[in-house]
Amino acid sequence: MEGTDKAVRRSAWRRQFLLQGCWNYEGMQNVGFAYSILPALRHIYREKPEELTKALKRHLEYFNTQPAIGGVILGAALKLEERAAAGEVDSRDIGTFKVGLMGSLGAIGDAYFWGALRPMASVAGAVLALVHPFLGIAALLLVYNLSHLPIRWKGFSAGIEGEEKAVEFLKGSGFAAKTEDRKIVAAILGGAYAGAVCGKTALMFGSGQAAPAFLLLAVLTVHLLTVLFRKAVSPSEILLFLLIIGTLLVWH
């Protein structure tokens, strides 16, 4: 079997950070994926230029997944290319495998990274920035990347062990439980942030008796905004509405 050496695999791992380098509406991450796997393809098909072209065309087809977790598919596709070159699998299986996994991995990755980890890191950063700006920035970067970078590495390493290991990695990582845990932490921190802002406002504008009314107003505002978000109203639209009100206030 035509195996790839460590240097080639490391090169593919590094290149995955540019998966979205040529993001486009037609093929989405297709050029980025082909670029990431290219060192391995050049190594596997070094004596067969026609096979290299065919393999590159395979990887220039539509591809889109959550970029931080895409390393799993990259590693597994690399392994499948090695096996296809050795005649162990049909090269058409590689495309089928990628298409089969990218949607579900995208859903898992979006829920974990964009829906849980990033809000948790952001709100931790925003709260700690009230103490010191650099503490906030450090918290944001550390909370996010201490989970993000190991997943990139472990996902790619599991993928390179083969499709079964890739699936085992996804099952064993407990993304569903981790997503829920991080969402709860983000909600606690988000609630603390809202409570602190609202408490400071109540101190500035109100007396002790008005405090419960301030809290109730703040809770209703957050609830109303959440309902608006669910109805696909963008934060920009709400901010533009506030900008118009502000302009009218200043005008008068």
Add this chain to the structure above:
Amino acid sequence: MTFQFLLAAVIGLIAYLDRTAAFQVMLHRPLVVATAMGAVFGNVFAGAQVGAILELLYLARLPVGASIPPDDTGAAMFAGAAAAVSASSVGLSAGSITAVLLLSVPCAELGKAADRQVRRINGRIASLTAESVEKGDSHAVEQGLLAGVTLFALSGVVLTLLFTGAGVAVGKLLLPRFGPESRDLLAALLPAIPLLGAASVFSCTRIGRTAPVFYLTMAMVFAATFLFGWAG
């Protein structure tokens, strides 16, 4: 000022690449970018203050599939520069912060439109790459990717110069034109903006158990903040 804009352009280049094309290690987040712009334009704390609020505002819009969220990196560049400059011109009052945050919205939308345009041009680059690969040129993939990254980088530098330039102009020229009374009126809108951020966090983390947790924590921290402030 030329050196400051040059430094801002370098930071903008890194931040915009991190946003989509490369790494995604969160160097593009508003807290990081606005603090950096605050440092470049003379007041790191002013930048961090607006950055912390902006950090949460657009979290509810996820970059899923073909959807492009508003450009909060660009909004942070504008707001960081404007806040730092206005801190030395009119002082960083609640009214100035509100004005800076609300005026950053057009930047977020303009940045989003530019991002969409870059991705359209990338479509042409991707199709040229596929044509060259068809002819047996494997180097076309590297060239295509380099072209895509360069386009993201160029667009980032142009947007950075535009947004920081606008931020400096707002801080130096626009805000001093309003009297303290006007800024006090604007200050009345400020509490709504962090609440919008909190709603964004709540909205994207919402599952069955998070609603009671969110509201309970909010009430407890509110009571603690209010009582400690009131007593001391």
